[in-house]
Amino acid sequence: MLIPQTIERILNLGGGVSIDASKYIPQSLERFAAFAAQSGATLILRNCQHLLPQTMERIAAYGKGNVIFNFDE
Numbered sequence: 054m055l056i057p058q059t060i061e062r063i064l065n066l067g068g069g070v071s072i073d074a075s076k077y078i079p080q081s082l083e084r085f086a087a088f089a090a091q092s093g094a095t096l097i098l099r100n101c102q103h104l105l106p107q108t109m110e111r112i113a114a115y116g117k118g119n120v121i122f123n124f125d126e
Contacts, residue, residue: 055072061084065091072096079111086120090118096121097120
């Protein structure tokens, strides 16, 4: 598992990432989404079924269309 700062740097540089959302706290996911929105990168969050609806809404708002939620896992 990558540390949050590494993921933030990748997203900030415009690189898209796919991560397991269950491995990070909601505040980190929100930050990842904000970095993705700022750079135009794509953030794919897998294993999202455990997230609360309000958390997903905040992440979506921070991501401004750059976040994909995957519930298939």
